[in-house]
Amino acid sequence: MKILVDADSCPVAVRETVLRAAARIGLQVVFAANRPIPGIGAAVMELCPPGEGAADDRIAVLAAPGDLALTRDVALAARLVEAGVAAMDDRGRLFTRENIGERLSLRNFMVDLAEKGLRPDRLNIYGKRELKAFADSFDRILNRLIRERTVRDRDSEPA
Numbered sequence: 001m002k003i004l005v006d007a008d009s010c011p012v013a014v015r016e017t018v019l020r021a022a023a024r025i026g027l028q029v030v031f032a033a034n035r036p037i038p039g040i041g042a043a044v045m046e047l048c049p050p051g052e053g054a055a056d057d058r059i060a061v062l063a064a065p066g067d068l069a070l071t072r073d074v075a076l077a078a079r080l081v082e083a084g085v086a087a088m089d090d091r092g093r094l095f096t097r098e099n100i101g102e103r104l105s106l107r108n109f110m111v112d113l114a115e116k117g118l119r120p121d122r123l124n125i126y127g128k129r130e131l132k133a134f135a136d137s138f139d140r141i142l143n144r145l146i147r148e149r150t151v152r153d154r155d156s157e158p159a
Contacts, residue, residue: 001149003142004059006071007033013131014090018070019043021142032058066149068142074100074107086145091130092137 003022005015015031019041022029029043032055037045046062048054056076063069065084071077077087077095087095095103113119 001066001068001145002028002030002062004063004067004069005029005031006055006059006069006073006076007031007037008035008055009072010070011090011126011131012039013126014070014134015040017131017135017138021138025142025146030059030062032056032062066145066152068145070138074103078104086141088137088141090126090134092133092135094137094141 031037031040032046034048034050046058048058060079063085067085069080069087072089078100080087081095081100
């Protein structure tokens with residue numbers, strides 16, 4: 001099991017939270033971005049070529065069922081969910097088979113509005129409340145994935 005981070009737009013506080021949790025429980029963290037990400041310590045840095053979607057494509061290649069991916073990109077999340085990979089955003093919202101269609105539809109609608117020059121007001125505030133929501137959800141999802149892996153490993157052991 002590993003944690004994959006779409007790092008181009010990931011807030012520093014989220015990166016730090018992920019790194020602390022991974023160090024505490026001994027998980028590998030992989031950051032994928034089009035530029036070097038400072039301060040990632042022992043985590044793996046996948047430096048992707050310039051161009052739209054390069055980091056997303058790399059995460060999709062590296063991800064496997066049982067992994068946890070962090071991304072704001074709903075299209076990437078849809079690819080990951082389809083592949084059986086747990087995906088969540090930096091505000092703690094989990095992408096699931098049940099909600100990904102609606103989220104993708106909303107994303108496509110917003111992109112369409114932007115292409116027509118109708119940009120809604122955006123408040124990109126990321127403060128203590130958003131970080132706490134992320135940390136609580138991240139902890140819950142990570143613990144669930146670890147329990148599921150333990151059960152899978154135990155069930156696959158020869159009798």
